[in-house]
Amino acid sequence: MTISVRLKEERARLKLSQTDLGAVGGVGKTTQINYEKGVGSPDATYLAAVAQLGMDILYVVTGERKPTPTDSISADAAELLKAYECVSEDDRQVLLRMASAFAKVAGFG
Incomplete structure (x- = not known):
């Protein structure tokens, strides 16, 4: 799975449109669509901004989910x-x- 696919997956998980996510990340809808097609990659400024929405940036970039505080407890x-x-x-x-x-x-x- 690629960054573009994981970015689209996280956007869907957060129930955001491409327009809305792009706006938070400081890019237009076309740029957001391109990120999700694998044409270009989001920069750190974009990723930091969308992280504020609850997007799992570690997952988007590496494919590994961010550990949650409850992962190690019953x-x-x-x-x-x-x-x-x-x-x-x-x-x-x-x-x-x-x-x-x-x-x-x-x-x-």
Whole structure:
């Protein structure tokens, strides 16, 4: 698979039109189409800009996915982390105090 194919795949994953992605990257629709055809390659400025949309630039350039914070933890821990990230800062502090209390009871703190 080539950079052009992966770029198109990531654009589709993000549900963006060629016009919209090109605009974020600072290029026109024709240039975006050409990138996706393998005619020319995006530069670092373009890649940095589209990365702000959540595009996996490592994947586009190398074919390897960017590791996520949950890759090295269990499914239960990943679910807990996702829930933690969805609550307010005050609630996060409550959750941290609760987890700390449970750890102490279990002999880990």
